[in-house]
Amino acid sequence: MKRVMYYLDIRTNLPAGGPDRDFSRELLKKGLRCRDGCGGIPTEHEGEPATVRYTWKPSLAIESATRAEGLMTPMWRAISRYLPNAVVGTFEWHRPDGVIVPVKQYVSVYVPVLDRVCLRGFRKYSICRQCGAVRCRDVNAKKYVLTGDLRDRRVAMTMSRGILVDKKMRDKLAAMKLRGLRFYPYEIRDEPLDGRPASLDDWPQLAKWRKKRSR
Numbered sequence: 616m617k618r619v620m621y622y623l624d625i626r627t628n629l630p631a632g633g634p635d636r637d638f639s640r641e642l643l644k645k646g647l648r649c650r651d652g653c654g655g656i657p658t659e660h661e662g663e664p665a666t667v668r669y670t671w672k673p674s675l676a677i678e679s680a681t682r683a684e685g686l687m688t689p690m691w692r693a694i695s696r697y698l699p700n701a702v703v704g705t706f707e708w709h710r711p712d713g714v715i716v717p718v719k720q721y722v723s724v725y726v727p728v729l730d731r732v733c734l735r736g737f738r739k740y741s742i743c744r745q746c747g748a749v750r751c752r753d754v755n756a757k758k759y760v761l762t763g764d765l766r767d768r769r770v771a772m773t774m775s776r777g778i779l780v781d782k783k784m785r786d787k788l789a790a791m792k793l794r795g796l797r798f799y800p801y802e803i804r805d806e807p808l809d810g811r812p813a814s815l816d817d818w819p820q821l822a823k824w825r826k827k828r829s830r
């Protein structure tokens with residue numbers, strides 16, 4: 616039987632994603648958000664809690680944004696002990712009347728880049744120059760995760776800040792019937808299919824980012 620991890624996804628026919636664009640631009644100007652499409656947190660700011668701000672009230676299990684994922688608190692409570700290095704921040708709603716209010720039913724969550732897992736492909740990757748996140752750029756390729764990268768974790772964040780869970784956690788979350796939540800399987804493989812070293816620590820292109828890793 617294939618070993619898999621399940622990616623937490625949102626059903627697309629529901630209204631998802633309402634990040635405040637002015638806020639995102641402001642973050643970019645202040646150097647608090649990576650450029651070039653990464654949308655993550657530049658390494659020098661990693662570890663600081665991120666605020667996610669939406670222009671409408673969130674309602675789904677996951678409300679994605681740049682820098683961090685917005686997670687409904689019951690979901691966060693279910694997975695938090697398995698993401699010990701996660702940095703937790705706040706979620707805000709920028710109301711139509713201009714007032715910014717906290718949304719207590721959500722938290723923002725991200726994991727430092729060195730603790731994230733890479734969705735591997737067959738050929739092409741891009742590396743963010745501000746945080747060292749590696750993303751596969753193969754179009755339509757069926758991506759996978761590597762055993763050595765996952766290290767038996769039951770829950771892990773991907774380089775693009777998506778969340779992977781094992782079968783047991785998948786079943787637990789499915790039973791919670793969180794709004795919009797669905798699961799997409801990624802195969803776990805022992806060896807990469809891209810001809811590159813299995814460990815990102817051994818990629819020459821990543822030497823600048825990964826040599827400070829201490830484990």
Ligand SMILES: [Zn+2]
Binds near residue numbers: 649654655743744745
């Ligand atoms: Zn980045």
